[in-house]
Amino acid sequence: MKKLIAITTLAAAFISGTGFSAQAEETYKVQSGDSLWNIGKTYGVSVKEVQAINNKGNHLIFPGEALKLPTPVSEEEKDLLARLVHAESKGEPYEGKVAVATVVLNRVDSDIFPDSIKEVVTETSAGGVYQFSPVKNGEINKKADEEAIKAVEEAIAFRGDGNNSLYFFNPDKTSDEWIRTRTVTKTIGNHVFAQ
Incomplete structure (x- = not known):
């Protein structure tokens, strides 16, 4: 995708009143019970982009695995x-x-x-x-x-x-x-x- 850029900074913020929390980091360590879908919704990133930058051909992820995250929507x-x-x-x-x-x-x-x-x-x-x-x-x-x-x-x-x-x-x-x-x-x- 034309907007795929790896994040180089660690940021965490909550914008009160919007209902969204922004959390972005270069990588995310997969926890037990995680899914790409929940990671995408939590971090405001596309599951398809997460798969692409991590060379994943499927939705399988494993606890302890480090995933690169694309730039989130602001x-x-x-x-x-x-x-x-x-x-x-x-x-x-x-x-x-x-x-x-x-x-x-x-x-x-x-x-x-x-x-x-x-x-x-x-x-x-x-x-x-x-x-x-x-x-x-x-x-x-x-x-x-x-x-x-x-x-x-x-x-x-x-x-x-x-x-x-x-x-x-x-x-x-x-x-x-x-x-x-x-x-x-x-x-x-x-x-x-x-x-």
Whole structure:
């Protein structure tokens, strides 16, 4: 992945009010009962990236094993993404919230979108229109609920897997014809996800 960088510093912080704790280190010593999934969610890193930088072809890890960890998503960007998910996905099923977060992460990883969560979320079209309506209407400024925070953690750990959706829309709320020309990957609740 284009953003894969080994961490060279040890950091631990808790950002109060966001529900996320940032813990990053160059390596992580596997404890009994650990899984790559839980390590990914705890440290804010992609399981797939952990596997790649540790040359693992499967999910097997062993107590005492030292794993290199990729650069985690920052607390600021996790919070911004959770607020976007909260605003975009009110009333949607949990799976849809994870999918909305995944669309943003897929855009960050894509060569056709900006390279950070903040830049993707605040990006405007050539006509100056925000890509996500909550940025325009101010809903992005409201605190995320626990379900949105959990969805973001899951999407980050799941990053790099899935159906590569780069867009989502509610067909009942948009008249945009271009978005309807995209290849549909999945429909969850009221949202259609597409490439």
